[in-house]
Amino acid sequence: MEDLRFEHSVSARAGGSRTSAIVGVVASGNLEVLVERVLPDTECAIDIKTAAIGFGEVWTAVIGDFVERHSPGGLRFSINDGGARPDTVSLRLAQAVRLIAENGQ
Amino acid sequence: MTGWQNNRAARDARIAAGAGFARGKLVEAQDATHLLEAVIRPGDRVCLEGDNQKQADLLSRALLAVDLAKVSDLHMVQSGVVLPEHLDLFDRGVAKRLDYAYSGPQSARIARMLFGGKIELGAVHTYLELFARYFIDLTPHVALIAAVSADREGNLYTGPNTEDTPTVVEATAFKDGVVIAQVNEIVDAVPRVDIPADRVHFIVKSDKPFFVEPLFTRDPAAITEGQILTAMLAIKGIYAPYAVQRLNHGIGFSTAAIELLLPTFGERLGLKGQIATHFALNPHPALIPAIESGWVRQIHSFGSEVGMDDYIRARSDVYFTGPDGSLRSNRAFCQTAGLYACDMFIGSTLQIDLQGNSSTVTASRIAGFGGAPNMGADARGRRHPSEPWLKAGAEADPDGSALMRRGRKLVVQIGETFGDKNVPLFVEKLDAIELAEKLNLDLAPIMIYGDDVTHIVTEEGVANLLLCRTAQEREQAIRGVAGYTDVGRRRDHGMVARLRERGVIRRPEDLGINPLDADRSMLAARSIKDLVRWSGGLYSPPSKFRNW
Numbered sequence: 001m002e003d004l005r006f007e008h009s010v011s012a013r014a015g016g017s018r019t020s021a022i023v024g025v026v027a028s029g030n031l032e033v034l035v036e037r038v039l040p041d042t043e044c045a046i047d048i049k050t051a052a053i054g055f056g057e058v059w060t061a062v063i064g065d066f067v068e069r070h071s072p073g074g075l076r077f078s079i080n081d082g083g084a085r086p087d088t089v090s091l092r093l094a095q096a097v098r099l100i101a102e103n104g105q
Numbered sequence: 106m107t108g109w110q111n112n113r114a115a116r117d118a119r120i121a122a123g124a125g126f127a128r129g130k131l132v133e134a135q136d137a138t139h140l141l142e143a144v145i146r147p148g149d150r151v152c153l154e155g156d157n158q159k160q161a162d163l164l165s166r167a168l169l170a171v172d173l174a175k176v177s178d179l180h181m182v183q184s185g186v187v188l189p190e191h192l193d194l195f196d197r198g199v200a201k202r203l204d205y206a207y208s209g210p211q212s213a214r215i216a217r218m219l220f221g222g223k224i225e226l227g228a229v230h231t232y233l234e235l236f237a238r239y240f241i242d243l244t245p246h247v248a249l250i251a252a253v254s255a256d257r258e259g260n261l262y263t264g265p266n267t268e269d270t271p272t273v274v275e276a277t278a279f280k281d282g283v284v285i286a287q288v289n290e291i292v293d294a295v296p297r298v299d300i301p302a303d304r305v306h307f308i309v310k311s312d313k314p315f316f317v318e319p320l321f322t323r324d325p326a327a328i329t330e331g332q333i334l335t336a337m338l339a340i341k342g343i344y345a346p347y348a349v350q351r352l353n354h355g356i357g358f359s360t361a362a363i364e365l366l367l368p369t370f371g372e373r374l375g376l377k378g379q380i381a382t383h384f385a386l387n388p389h390p391a392l393i394p395a396i397e398s399g400w401v402r403q404i405h406s407f408g409s410e411v412g413m414d415d416y417i418r419a420r421s422d423v424y425f426t427g428p429d430g431s432l433r434s435n436r437a438f439c440q441t442a443g444l445y446a447c448d449m450f451i452g453s454t455l456q457i458d459l460q461g462n463s464s465t466v467t468a469s470r471i472a473g474f475g476g477a478p479n480m481g482a483d484a485r486g487r488r489h490p491s492e493p494w495l496k497a498g499a500e501a502d503p504d505g506s507a508l509m510r511r512g513r514k515l516v517v518q519i520g521e522t523f524g525d526k527n528v529p530l531f532v533e534k535l536d537a538i539e540l541a542e543k544l545n546l547d548l549a550p551i552m553i554y555g556d557d558v559t560h561i562v563t564e565e566g567v568a569n570l571l572l573c574r575t576a577q578e579r580e581q582a583i584r585g586v587a588g589y590t591d592v593g594r595r596r597d598h599g600m601v602a603r604l605r606e607r608g609v610i611r612r613p614e615d616l617g618i619n620p621l622d623a624d625r626s627m628l629a630a631r632s633i634k635d636l637v638r639w640s641g642g643l644y645s646p647p648s649k650f651r652n653w
Contacts, residue, residue: 058589069614085523086589087331087564094613094620 004048004056006063010073013041016101023095031081031089035096041074050081062086066093075100112281119144119247119283120306130259131291132309137167140307142175144283145247151200152245152277155185156268156436157207157475158318158408161251163287163311165190168249173198180204180227182243184235184269184436186211186473188316195224204243205473206230210318212470219471219544229471229550231478233440236269239276248277248284251315254295255288259302262295265409265417265432266317270300272437278304289314296429319411319647321387323361326632331521331564334613334623336362337370339451339519341616342567343560344371344380347493347515351383353443353480355452359519361391363451368398368629370622385443385480388413388424388432390646394629394639396423406432407439407476412650416643436476443480448493449515450480454552455524456532459580459592461555461570463518464537471540474552481516481553497559500571513571516553517560522588529590530563531583555579561586565593566612573609585610 014037024032039045046063066072070093077096081089108114122143126136141164145151153168154161168176169190179200186192186208194200195218204227208215218224230238239245250273253264263270278284285307286300336359343349344363354360367381377400384404386392390413395401404424409417409432417424417432427433443450454463454477465472487494494512502510520530541549561568561583568586573579578600585601587593604610613620630636633650 061589061594069612085331085527087522090588091330091334091564091620091623095623098619098621 002050002053004050004059006046006060008044008063008067010042010044010067010071012071013073014071014075014097014101018100018102021096021099023099024092026080026082028082029084029088031079031084031092033092033096034078035100036076037074037100038076039074044072044075046077046079048079048081050079050083052081052083058086062089066090070094070097072097116281116283123283123307127307129257130306130308131257132307134163134309134312137163137309138170140285140309141168142171144285144307145171145176145179147177148180149246150180150182150243152239152248152273153181153183153191154248154250154269154273155183155187155191156266156408157185158320159251159266159268160185160188160316161249161287162188162190162316163309164249164251164285168199169193169197171199182235182239182245184232186215192218201225202227204228204230204235204238206232206235207473207475209472209475212472216469216471229473231474232436232476233444233479236272236437239272244280244282245273245277246282248273248282250274250284250286252286252288252300254290254292255286255305255308256292256295256302259286259305259308260295260298261286261288261300261305262297263299265414265434267299267434268408268436271435274300274304283307285309287311287315296431297427299433317411319650321356321389321410322412322646322650323356323358323389323391324633324650325361325365325391325628325630325635328358328362328365328625328628330623330625332358332362333366333625333627334618334620335359335519335521335562335564336366337618337622338564338567338613338616339363339517339562340366340371340376340380341374341618342562342611343449343515343517345374345376347449347496349380349449349493349515351447351491352381352449352451353385353447354389355450355477355480357453359453359521360451361389362628364389364391364395365628365630367395367400369627371400372398385439385447388417390633390636390644391630393636393644396420397639398629405439405442406434407436408434411647412645415645416640419643440476440479443476444482444484445487447480447514448491449517450477451517451519452477452481453520454518455530456535456537457518457530457561457583458532458535458555459583460576461518461558461561461579461583462535462551463553463558464535464550465552466535466537466540466550468536468539471550474550477552482557483514483516487512497571500569513559515559516557517562518553518558519562522563522565522590522593529592531587531590531592533592563588566610566615569609569611572607578604578609582609
């Protein structure tokens, strides 16, 4: 296992009113993403527990693109990764930010 | 002695030699090898019917067993090198030279044999190209073909998998060649005449039905969310804006995902009747939900698909069928249809380079071309207009005169940035080039040339290469959808951002695609069993796809 943490300053607060959401599953080649609206509007944090060791550089690229494209201000992401491919990680993060942006509890 | 009918005399002599093993045209299976030894001469061009699906397997084994003193050094001219026996012929010395089109299941062994010098390679062709050469410089002396049944005169019924047979027989029988058919049964009257008796010289009854592989069945249970996202990008980013009605789908999970999204995602977008109405396509089981939902008006097929017979028979408004009710396929005509009458080809590949050239050849596998290059190429002889063709032509040449400007076929490569076993789809240099250098080939085996490709779709977005004005823009458009592969990570971020502003690259968010829709619940069928249900029980999947 490897633990990674990324913190980014973000220009805008993520939309919607939900306080948390969860997408994906913990399985080989897949990942689970828990997202919580717990940070100040201009901050974003991503904590990763991954089964695949030595992919920090790819994670940096994936997280960097995600933050730039989706501006997830105020959100903390906790990722449980079963060795997913980077495209799967991107999709799950996009789904998480979309789900918490939907109206609801 | 010179004359003008030497070939006819030679053909008659071959038939007379073979007649010793026949009663009328009928030959017992155990005499098949003797028949071939009598009819075939050393160095002959022989077409051993190996199609994409149907295989003349009994005749393959019979040919493999010939006495090398009588038959050797044959020049095999066949579209598919599929069975192990097809290559055993070269190992044994029965055959020496090979011209072919497709070798999917034997791709690793054929590569080894080419490197080892066991096979003298003429060329790897596309289907239409090899068929064309049957009529010019690769006309078979002997054709060994497969059919479902024959009557005693030799009329043949090929059943739903007619495939290449009419083309092979046409070239052989009308140019003084000998046609030998293996059939599953001899009947009093064939259900329909696919090949008339006067083109068939000998019939061998096989002890078991010829081999057919279900090549076009994709289990919906194996479709991933990434493939669903990619399929949604294709539908909303290409099918919809170009209003593509006439098209061909390659084999693969990405196109199967598109087929299964038409009745759900496509319906929601209001696209029914606007897109995907007319196909050049094998009877893909994954298309059943779209057909049942009224999306598809007509399909012409290269071959059939195992398990689809009853469904096709019951849906004759959609498929081409004979007076007996079963499918009539024809590879040569369907390839022509795909080349000239379709506005789009969409399919997967194994490698794409920075110019958009693609190849299914890897360092150790030579799968051949099959039909994709015919589908995935602009038809320079095309003259009829259509909305997608004209729109694509205008995008490529916005300043040209509308009356003089050629249209363009949409040639779309679709796939995930990382394929099977996390192998990247995008590469700086194709393995095909390395192979050509090693084998000393005149041409690298390119499946689809970059200048024919109009769009590349991955889960990261759609790249529209028609809108690129320079080689550099083209390269960055490709890098810009190459995800986190090495090719993708070496992109020029500023240039990719500008291409996105111009709509050359479109991301899921640019197309209004909700990532939460990339979910398996969006598939109209999520299992083979669902497909059976959609078909009203008419689809009968082969046992390897059953798990109930």
